[in-house]
Amino acid sequence: MKSVENAPKIYVGTYGMYNSGSLFGKWFDLTDYAETKEFYQDCYEYHRNEFDPELMFQDWENIPDFLISECSLDDSVFQYFQASDEMDDDTAEAFKIYCEQISSWPGNGKALDEQVESFQESYRGHFGGSMRDAKVEYAYQYVDETGMLADAPSLLERYFDYEAYARDLFLEGYAEVDGYVFADY
Structure with a gap:
């Protein structure tokens, strides 16, 4: 991914917290991961205080909308960034x-x-x-x-x-x- 200022990032909270009136979450920098599995593992680890957290992507930067939604990240996202970095x-x-x-x-x-x-x-x-x-x-x-x-x-x-x-x-x-x-x- 080309530069730190243009790094793809996702603010990850959970639907449970959101429905309770909290926007508690964390910005995750996708440059820290090589694949979606690693990313999801870190997200679930961060939200381990919930029994069965349902992840909610509340905001994102430098990620095309066709690769992300409020509740999912396409498995091809890291391949896409690798190809576009070239x-x-x-x-x-x-x-x-x-x-x-x-x-x-x-x-x-x-x-x-x-x-x-x-x-x-x-x-x-x-x-x-x-x-x-x-x-x-x-x-x-x-x-x-x-x-x-x-x-x-x-x-x-x-x-x-x-x-x-x-x-x-x-x-x-x-x-x-x-x-x-x-x-x-």
């Missing part, structure tokens, strides 16, 4: 968006290595730098990379409608979220 910050953010909004992982049933491979095939980059519209910026790059207008006379090339072409590209075949572009296959 990426630069921009790619890791794109991977998070891809998992959450494009392919609905881990609910899609793919193993993490399949998810990473699918992401790498789909991800086209982050756009929105020099232009206000990421879709149009991608359309310019796409046209250039494919050589679509390479044989067109330069006079005719000036009349190409990149905005309309971008609109068509993103109607079917591509998705854009916060400037990150993904192919839909």
Whole structure:
């Protein structure tokens, strides 16, 4: 996990304490654990004063919502962090968006290595730098990379409608979220 200030943390209490009017719990730093089993063991040990504690994740930081809920932590969370730690910050953010909004992982049933491979095939980059519209910026790059207008006379090339072409590209075949572009296959 990349840095201490961005470390994933969970405030763990119990439903029993919460229903009694207490928010008693503890912040657990996930960088201290290698797997969910260890994490849960520490949580139950901390709340050993209750007969059968039902853990309640009352707050969390730096953990994507698709990996955690009020009462559970996905078993893939440590693998996810390991994979995203191997990426630069921009790619890791794109991977998070891809998992959450494009392919609905881990609910899609793919193993993490399949998810990473699918992401790498789909991800086209982050756009929105020099232009206000990421879709149009991608359309310019796409046209250039494919050589679509390479044989067109330069006079005719000036009349190409990149905005309309971008609109068509993103109607079917591509998705854009916060400037990150993904192919839909």
